[in-house]
Amino acid sequence: MKKFLTITAVILILIGVAGYALWHFGTNIASEKIIEKVESNLDNEKLEEVKSYIENDSTVQDIVKEAATTNPDTLPFQSKEEATRVLIKKVGVTRLLEIQEQVQNGSISKDEVLSEIEGKLSPEEISALKYVLYKELNK
DSSP, X not given: OHHHHHHHHHHHHHXXXXXXHHHHHXXXXXXXXXXXXXXXXXXXXXXXXHHHHHHHOHHHHHHHHXXXXXXXXXXXXXXXXXXXXXXXXXXXXXXXXXXXXXXXXXXXXXXXXXXXXXXXSOHHHHHXXXXXXXXXXXX
């Protein structure tokens, strides 16, 4: 009986470790795929259009200015890969793809997107996203 319990405990621990590894590496792979897809969809013309939109939108400009004064050492993440990973964990890949589709066809407003994202992320994570945006815009 003792041997059975030991074997069962070892199997459960191995399953737990394998599950955690799958979850951790799965979100890494998913975040890399999303970044690759976004980067491949953003050719130079579209990138210039996005930058122009950002330069002409006062709300986004306020976000960028706020991020410029942020101390990156206080943030939970500082790279676009980590930001993507957090968004996948907190919002979910399916919902992110739904939001992308809704934005493209105009069925969701900027305020609705911001409200949903702000509802799922902590203030520190939102500051980190702003910092990553700032960093990416100023490359």
